[in-house]
Amino acid sequence: MNSQFAVQVSGLSVWFGAEYVLRNLTLDLPSNHVIAVIGPSGCGKSTFLKTLNRMNDLQDNHRLSGSVVIEGVNIADPHTDVVALRRKVGMVFQKSNPFPFSIYDNIAYGPRIHGIKERERLAEIVEESLSRVGLWDEVKDRLTSSALTLSGGQQQRLCLARALAVGPEIVLLDEPATALDPYATSLIEELIIELRTRYTVIMVTHNMQQAARVSDMTLFLHKGELVEFGPTRQLFTKPREQLTEQFITGRTR
Amino acid sequence: MTRYEPAIILLLRATTWGVALLTIAFIIFVLLNGANALFSASGYSSGTFGMPTDILPPLLGSLLLTITTLLFALPIGIGTAIWLTEFAGQSRLIDYLRLVTIAFSALPSIIYGLFGMALFVLTLGGGISFISGVGTLTCLLIPTIVVISDEALRSVPQGYRTASLALGATRWTTVRTAVLPIALSSIVTGAILGIGRIIGSAAPLMLTATVFYSGTISFSPFNPVAALPVHLFYAMGASDPIAPSVTAPLLLVLTLVLYLVAFGVRRISSRRITANE
Amino acid sequence: MNGREYSEPLAKLTFGIFAGLVGLMITAMLVLFVKESLPFLTDSAVFSLFDKHWTPISTQFSYYGILPLLAGSVLVTVTALLIAIPLGLMAGVYLAEIAGTRERELLKPTIELIAGLPTVLLGFAGFVLIVPLVKSLFGLSIGLTALTGAVVLAFMVLPTIITISDEALRAIPSSYKHAGLALGGGRLQTILKVSIPSAKRGILAAILLGFSRAIGETVIVVLLTGNSAQLSLHPFLPVRTITATIFGEIGGTVVGTTHYSALFTMGLILFLLALTCNTIAYRFLNRTVQL
Numbered sequence: 001m002n003s004q005f006a007v008q009v010s011g012l013s014v015w016f017g018a019e020y021v022l023r024n025l026t027l028d029l030p031s032n033h034v035i036a037v038i039g040p041s042g043c044g045k046s047t048f049l050k051t052l053n054r055m056n057d058l059q060d061n062h063r064l065s066g067s068v069v070i071e072g073v074n075i076a077d078p079h080t081d082v083v084a085l086r087r088k089v090g091m092v093f094q095k096s097n098p099f100p101f102s103i104y105d106n107i108a109y110g111p112r113i114h115g116i117k118e119r120e121r122l123a124e125i126v127e128e129s130l131s132r133v134g135l136w137d138e139v140k141d142r143l144t145s146s147a148l149t150l151s152g153g154q155q156q157r158l159c160l161a162r163a164l165a166v167g168p169e170i171v172l173l174d175e176p177a178t179a180l181d182p183y184a185t186s187l188i189e190e191l192i193i194e195l196r197t198r199y200t201v202i203m204v205t206h207n208m209q210q211a212a213r214v215s216d217m218t219l220f221l222h223k224g225e226l227v228e229f230g231p232t233r234q235l236f237t238k239p240r241e242q243l244t245e246q247f248i249t250g251r252t253r
Numbered sequence: 254m255t256r257y258e259p260a261i262i263l264l265l266r267a268t269t270w271g272v273a274l275l276t277i278a279f280i281i282f283v284l285l286n287g288a289n290a291l292f293s294a295s296g297y298s299s300g301t302f303g304m305p306t307d308i309l310p311p312l313l314g315s316l317l318l319t320i321t322t323l324l325f326a327l328p329i330g331i332g333t334a335i336w337l338t339e340f341a342g343q344s345r346l347i348d349y350l351r352l353v354t355i356a357f358s359a360l361p362s363i364i365y366g367l368f369g370m371a372l373f374v375l376t377l378g379g380g381i382s383f384i385s386g387v388g389t390l391t392c393l394l395i396p397t398i399v400v401i402s403d404e405a406l407r408s409v410p411q412g413y414r415t416a417s418l419a420l421g422a423t424r425w426t427t428v429r430t431a432v433l434p435i436a437l438s439s440i441v442t443g444a445i446l447g448i449g450r451i452i453g454s455a456a457p458l459m460l461t462a463t464v465f466y467s468g469t470i471s472f473s474p475f476n477p478v479a480a481l482p483v484h485l486f487y488a489m490g491a492s493d494p495i496a497p498s499v500t501a502p503l504l505l506v507l508t509l510v511l512y513l514v515a516f517g518v519r520r521i522s523s524r525r526i527t528a529n530e
Numbered sequence: 531m532n533g534r535e536y537s538e539p540l541a542k543l544t545f546g547i548f549a550g551l552v553g554l555m556i557t558a559m560l561v562l563f564v565k566e567s568l569p570f571l572t573d574s575a576v577f578s579l580f581d582k583h584w585t586p587i588s589t590q591f592s593y594y595g596i597l598p599l600l601a602g603s604v605l606v607t608v609t610a611l612l613i614a615i616p617l618g619l620m621a622g623v624y625l626a627e628i629a630g631t632r633e634r635e636l637l638k639p640t641i642e643l644i645a646g647l648p649t650v651l652l653g654f655a656g657f658v659l660i661v662p663l664v665k666s667l668f669g670l671s672i673g674l675t676a677l678t679g680a681v682v683l684a685f686m687v688l689p690t691i692i693t694i695s696d697e698a699l700r701a702i703p704s705s706y707k708h709a710g711l712a713l714g715g716g717r718l719q720t721i722l723k724v725s726i727p728s729a730k731r732g733i734l735a736a737i738l739l740g741f742s743r744a745i746g747e748t749v750i751v752v753l754l755t756g757n758s759a760q761l762s763l764h765p766f767l768p769v770r771t772i773t774a775t776i777f778g779e780i781g782g783t784v785v786g787t788t789h790y791s792a793l794f795t796m797g798l799i800l801f802l803l804a805l806t807c808n809t810i811a812y813r814f815l816n817r818t819v820q821l
Contacts, residue, residue, distance in 0.1 A: 361746025453648025
């Protein structure tokens with residue numbers, strides 16, 4: 001990463017129809033960090049995440065204002081090439097959604113649609129991506145079998161590998177371990193910590209302990225507003241805001 | 254009521270089985286009828302491939318009409334469905350368009366026949382010809398293709414589209430690589446059933462493409478053409494004792510083959526899906 | 531990467547054009563039927579619509595009475611439905627609620643097959659089998675009657691009624707049925723009092739679609755119902771339906787004449803009738819079947 005901040009947000013507001021979901025957010029997300037986004041249900045965590053790769057565009061009545069600068073480009077601009085943006089900012093969803101293709105074809109999907117055709121290069125990328133998520137040894141002998149035959153945890157790691165195969169600089173995780181059992185969850189969490197060296201990871205989670213274990217910085221949103229953003233350790237032990245303290249100790253509202 | 258329950262259930266069962274068996278009986282009857290006629294040597298000339306020469310023009314005509322119609326109806330129908338599901342977004346207007354298309358797909362074929370006649374035969378000056386027939390059949394088939402393709406596309410889980418778009422694919426690439434391959438077998442099945450409808454249509458063709466009992470094959474698309482169901486109809490009208498007995502089974506066999514192929518495709522693809530999960 | 535820049539808008543445009551063509555076709559159909567009917571509708575002959583005679587090629591005054599044709603269509607269709615609806619609903623209930631999976635897998639495709647059969651074939655079998663049967667059974671001079679057509683029409687329409695009512699019943703959440711059973715109702719009682727009322731709309735849709743198919747059918751009625759445009763509602767007499775009239779006479783008319791236009795008016799009536807039935811039916815189905 002060449003710049004200090006992966007994402008620089010300034011005055012970001014998002015509406016869905018008449019609903020004012022994100023209210024005037026301003027913050028800078030440092031590169032090569034794991035940043036957790038926490039907050040009560042409906043506070044706009046997922047909306048914030050999906051703004052960073054413009055996936056909110058898929059919903060009707062979506063409107064945004066303000067600026068979000070990634071690699072020197074304001075991606076909140078309506079003329080942004082969202083397709084190119086999504087190569088730089090990858091996403092893993094809450095419910096794993098591997099394609100009903102083979103494991104190999106799932107990983108190769110992204111590179112292929114971006115123009116990589118040579119079999120050797122693709123095979124390299126597949127191996128590299130699967131290794132980064134710790135799946136290579138488990139599946140190297142059955143790359144041609146359907147991705148749907150993998151377990152839930154494996155599928156989610158596959159989706160991560162699929163996102164990494166495209167070569168993003170920022171990886172967005174939307175509650176990646178919610179649907180997984182504790183063991184699979186711990187595997188994912190280990191992975192997230194490792195990813196920090198190569199990527200900037202922004203992760204939405206409703207699990208406070210997970211946020212505390214895994215992230216370097218934490219962003220706390222409440223009703224679409226930025227309440228507090230700081231180093232995880234500090235936010236969880238000595239929160240500056242009362243709202244934050246109420247939330248993390250469970251005494252919300 | 255519980256006392257009569259076994260009897261009522263028996264009645265229901267008998268009715269259902271009755272309908273199914275009636276269908277089988279119908280098929281057997283038509284086939285037997287044909288077998289009878291084929292083996293009787295009552296002065297029916299034997300032509301190419303051992304079939305009476307009279308059957309060849311209608312058979313070829315039906316096949317050519319069908320294939321040419323598909324060439325137009327499939328792209329337009331599937332393309333329209335793609336536009337509806339993938340590019341047009343969600344709105345009440347789109348829902349109404351869907352409803353209208355479904356309603357049109359179930360209209361009586363004679364309506365399409367009249368339309369084709371007025372449009373292709375008269376206004377556009379095509380006359381009673383192969384191309385007027387193709388035009389009419391295409392109009393007849395398109396709504397059906399749109400409906401089945403639309404259903405097939407909509408049944409592809411949204412998660413695949415989301416995943417593909419998040420990887421940086423455009424809408425069209427997503428459709429091409431992550432949606433269509435999955436919807437393809439349903440579209441194929443539906444198209445095959447659509448073919449069945451085309452092959453069996455008599456009324457539209459009689460208004461736009463065929464003339465009474467023309468036994469010669471002419472290869473110009475601007476001339477009338479023969480077709481199996483029409484041939485059967487004319488033969489019955491002319492009180493021909495033999496021709497119907499040959500035409501009918503042939504038409505039936507073609508329909509059954511199409512049906513079985515569609516059934517097979519559906520079976521294979523559903524087996525593949527359940528094996529993956 | 532330039533190819534990518536063009537393929538997306540190009541694809542959107544191409545498919546949009548196709549969709550536009552289809553929209554154009556649908557509009558053109560409606561416009562054309564209205565246009566071709568106008569000469570008749572604006573002619574004084576239109577007042578003979580409610581006459582009891584259909585004699586368009588009379589040497590004296592041409593009567594374009596729709597009543598005998600309408601009576602023919604209605605008689606044949608309603609008789610067919612009288613046969614097909616009870617049988618169809620019974621089979622639909624059986625398939626949806628009682629038949630086991632294996633039985634269903636066997637019966638359903640077989641029954642669905644009927645819908646795929648060319649109507650000429652049904653007409654052929656009807657001609658060879660039903661016509662003599664009706665003739666001898668009821669001691670008539672000709673076997674080509676409204677009843678003959680209705681019987682074969684009923685067979686043609688059965689799969690529609692069966693399949694759609696089956697779908698409608700299966701779309702009912704099983705929680706309703708469980709509630710009914712838990713309250714102590716027997717199986718049939720639950721079907722009668724819970725399932726069928728809940729599936730009311732879908733079943734009505736099945737009937738509407740059956741009606742639409744039957745009244746629009748041409749080949750079967752042309753072959754089997756004789757050709758007599760007399761106003762009568764007697765099932766043992768030959769009749770002439772709207773479809774048979776259009777089909778039989780359009781070839782002999784000259785474009786632009788009153789007769790031609792009158793036939794298109796018949797067509798327009800049929801068009802609007804079928805369109806209305808279909809739209810209502812599919813509207814119902816979207817509410818009950820597609821979740």
